[in-house]
Amino acid sequence: MIRKSMLKRSALVLAAGSLTFGALVALDAWAQEAAPAVTPVPTPGPVAVVVQTPAANDPQAQLIKQGEYLARVGDCAACHTAPKGKPFAGGLPIASPIGTIYSTNITPDKDTGIGNYSLEDFDKAVRHGIAKNGSTLYPAMPYTSYAKVHPADVKALYAYFMSGVQPVAQANKATDIPWPMSMRWPLSFWRKMFAPAVAADAASTDNDPISRGRYLVEGLGHCSACHTPRGVALQEKALTDDSTAFLSGGVVDNFLAKNLRGDVTDGLGNWSEGDITAFLKGGRNDHSAAFGGMTDVVQHSAQYMSDDDLTAIAKYLKTLKPVDPNAKALAYDETAAKALRAGSDKSNGALTFIDNCAACHRSTGKGYTQTFPTLALSSTVNSADPTSLIHIVLRGAEMPWTKSAPTHYAMPGFDDRLTDQDVADVLTFVRTSWGNTAPAVTAAQVAKVRKDVGAAPQPAR
């Protein structure tokens, strides 16, 4: 099995300082050029929690337990736990276009953590993006999503962080952002422009799965932090499903966090509710397997969600209208498989596929269900933006490890074996065979991703 250090989620972070220095153009370039360079850091290990099974009659213990669950849903550990670090003690480097930001210590330590935070202070940080000292947090902390969390859930999270998490004395690291961009006051303008109003306690959403799903996706799950495209100031183009930009796909850490809307070619139009829950719980289904930032989401967050919550998320995602309602569903086509078997396709793309990919993904392109994902009719393969495909071919990938699917399969990286042209040719072959219809991939696109992900230089030929 191939071990690979997973890329940590990043957070597209606003270069607020730059706004004041007239560099909107540069911001735009960052947004267009996709993800800023991000330091690859290993996935944090499983998080130890000190919550005991609560006695049914102890409301405080129940609240802490609920907070622990919500912290999983919000995946607070993903950013607030450094590789090999203590749970929630912070220190994870998160790259931004203007420098590195470090997540902070959110354990209840009184000196270095949030032990002195009142519920109000905590709420201000989590939902309003304002630190206890009044300065604005970098939107690397997804408070624009967390703004949707109901006050009752914030209270449960607070109870958990104060009483269910072990205090750790570990000082916060200052950002590496140079002055004058390090000044935080411009961030408050960004916050005022882009952060939504915080939610009030609503009537319980529990009995209506679709509103429960919307609540989880828009709020704690912060799915849109990765899956929604960013605008010129790196703000998410939509924070709710009023716009078809919402969850229509964004590039994060050199992976396309793809379209989750109802599109039949590149979205979830052909996925059933059960396909979505299987993917979130086990990291794979008959259509695809999780990789990139989604591996972490499944491994550290989604697999711990209750079946009811996963079903709610799936039902909600299935309500999202396609970006392109006129697209026609793809249909499997035998031509490529027949040509590969007959040896009649002598193109570099076909030959590279036979030599490097067919053993796992097969000449039919259908792979082996739940083991080597299908490339035929895959929404991942048919996404217009090829970033994820180039990335996975260069660096390989490893499925998440989950309770329900403990065997995780991996794909090797081909960076030292295939040239930029080979990768472009094989992916173009994959994107135009078996009924797939996606645009060709160019060697220049491969060269850019090779550089951005720090892959090995192309082999000499």
Ligand code: HEC
């Ligand atoms: C995508 C990464 C990410 C996720 C997920 C995340 N945070 Fe944060 N958080 C950050 C970063 C980065 C900062 C520091 C921002 C700064 O310095 O401006 C931060 C800051 C904070 C602060 C302010 C701490 C202080 O020292 O004032 C609190 C409180 C906090 N986060 C709580 C949470 C909770 C609770 C969750 C889960 C519900 C969570 N965070 C999830 C990245 C994240």
Ligand code: HEC
């Ligand atoms: C840290 C960034 C990140 C976050 C947060 C995130 N995702 Fe993803 N997601 C990705 C990436 C990258 C992919 C593409 C790789 C893959 O298919 O596994 C992806 C893929 C998926 C897929 C597979 C789609 C397909 O057609 O193959 C689903 C379903 C999904 N995400 C659902 C969610 C949901 C629901 C949430 C919120 C609870 C979420 N994601 C949060 C990064 C993220």
Ligand code: HEC
């Ligand atoms: C040793 C078996 C193996 C080989 C060889 C292999 N792959 Fe994979 N491939 C996998 C596995 C396993 C995954 C799932 C990885 C994950 O989800 O983290 C995968 C995932 C993919 C995906 C993403 C599909 C999805 O929906 O998740 C693409 C695209 C892909 N491979 C293309 C290729 C190409 C092109 C080649 C040849 C250059 C290749 N693979 C060679 C095993 C292999």
